[in-house]
Amino acid sequence: MKIFSAAQLHKADEATTKKHNITQLELMEHAGTQIFNWLHQRMQGAQVPIHIFCGIGNNGGDGLVVGRKLMEAGYNVEMYVANFTDKRSKCFLINYDRVKSSTKKWPKLMMSAEDFPEINPEDILIDALFGIGLNRPPEGWVKKLIQYLNEQKSFKLSIDIPSGLYPDQALEDAEAVIKANHTLTFQSPKLAFFLPETGKFVPYYEVIDIGLDAEYLQKTESIAQLISKQEVQQFYKQREKFSHKGMYGHALIVAGSYGKIGASVLSARAALRSGAGLVTAFVPECGYEVLQASIPEVMVLTDTEDDLITDISYDFEPSVIGVGPGIGTKKETVTALKKLFSETKVPFVIDADALNCIAENESVMKVLPKNSILTPHPGELKRLIGDWTDDYDKLEKTKKFSEEKEVIVLIKGAHSIAVVGKQLYINNTGNPGMATGGSGDVLTGMITGLVAQGYDALLATLFGTYLHGRAGNMVAETKGFEALIASDIIEYIGDAYLDLFAQPEQEPQQQ
Ligand SMILES: NC(=O)C1=CN([C@@H]2O[C@H](COP(=O)(O)OP(=O)(O)OC[C@H]3O[C@@H](n4cnc5c(N)ncnc54)[C@H](OP(=O)(O)O)[C@@H]3O)[C@@H](O)[C@H]2O)[C@@H](O)CC1
Ligand SMILES: [K+]
Secondary structure, eight states: OEEOOHHHHHHHHHHHHHHTTOOHHHHHHHHHHHHHHHHHHHHTTOOOOEEEEEOSSHHHHHHHHHHHHHHHTTOOEEEEEEOSOSOOOHHHHHHHHHHHHHHSOOOEEEOSGGGOOOOOTTSEEEEESOOTTOOSOOOHHHHHHHHHHHHSOSEEEEESSOTTOOSSSOOSOTTSSOOOSEEEEESSOOGGGGSHHHHTTOSSEEEEOOOOOHHHHHHSOOSEEEEOHHHHHHHOOOOOTTOOGGGGOEEEEEOOOTTOHHHHHHHHHHHHHTTOSEEEEEEOGGGHHHHHHHOTTSEEEEOSSSSSOOOOOOSSOOSEEEEOTTOOOOHHHHHHHHHHHHHOOSOEEEOHHHHHHHHHOHHHHHTOOTTOEEOOOHHHHHHHHOOOSSHHHHHHHHHHHHHHHTOEEEEOSTTOEEEETTEEEEEOOOOGGGOSTTHHHHHHHHHHHHHHTTOOHHHHHHHHHHHHHHHHHHHHHHHTTTTOOHHHHHHTHHHHHHHHTOOOOOOOOOO
């Protein structure tokens, strides 16, 4: 799904009204009606008090439409207008009048903190103060209003975006943003929903299709893409009946050091479970028995050193090399990596300590193979590209790094983001239970296993990240977040594949 900027959405709005000969007011009525339908379906006429807080722009206009519709349907509604300026939008004003003529009552005007209403914990709050037209942080009594609403225990529903948040710009005042329980957003999720500093204000959201011009949206290059099941279904390569293991590649996993041999076990097993035809693990001598005993399907090559990797040599042509988990950053390992990168012409998946070795040694950075897939967590990313001021600065710096080095960078996080030049692809699976040791080693193995099978670097990155998160979600369904460990993720890779094309269960037919 495409993620558009505020500017693009405003243009889409214009294109829609022009091309389809509908007015902005009709578009607003349609958008507000959809929010009303969403609420009505869930509330079924319940007389829970609903407080709607409207600004004076079009987001406020949406709030007025919702309020009018709810009142017409007999709900217990109170509407407030935060009159922070007199520059009210045209559609707001028309809807303001419509509220009066339909309900015989004006919304309550709020001019200062004295006008804040009393709210009970079981009441519902609807936030229509600011939408994507916010252009500076809320201040004064408006900021106080946001804080007052945040103090309430009531359920908070934001229209389009939690007020105070920019859709695609860094947050300036985290104290002036509605902490929404749920957000109903128009047409496209906003980039802010997926970034750590701003995503915390959007724990749950749903996209409401308000019918913006499909052709315009299709033609417009979005600022990012959200990768969900619908997208990854297209990536999947079906296996052919007359295929053999040689067709699914031979992955080499270079991982582990004394005390961290588990990392190589996790990566190698994950590469196998993802479908690599053959997997060989290259480990320090001390890892030999552990690997042979724990994964009989994996072949093992060992370094001459007992405790660490010092010289990576092998006697076959790997289709891909996954390198880094648990290897440490000792001088000898750095030298081995430099040699590997300069002498080998195969696709690489580079993770963990291999990334640290690159960041700490300019001579290794210089031989970083083009088209590699790098999978840093934020700490490793910082070592690679330097510090950033905010999430957007982080994305810009990563784009630059990706362009300069011609590599794919997967920034791991709650929503992992694959950066390929200027393009951003946002993963939509995973859960907080996956923040556990070894989870990244599993991902490295999975992406390596997919490249081995012939998926190109970008597809392998996106598909692997999706499956990793989906498998983690399936573990969480039975074990919860806390008990989830990295090995569990591997055990659910098969289920994650099956789930790609699983049909939803049919309700049993009534006799
Ligand atoms: N996309 C679509 O197709 C559709 C979009 N729709 C809806 O429109 C929304 C966007 O509406 P919008 O552009 O009128 O902006 P919105 O956020 O309501 O208000 C901004 C107003 O506040 C002001 N202002 C800004 N910052 C401020 C601050 N800190 N403190 C105080 N004032 C501040 C600013 O005025 P300024 O003072 O800068 O002149 C402006 O007047 C969108 O989110 C969605 O809900 C739907 O109707 C359906 C179709
Ligand atoms: K809002």
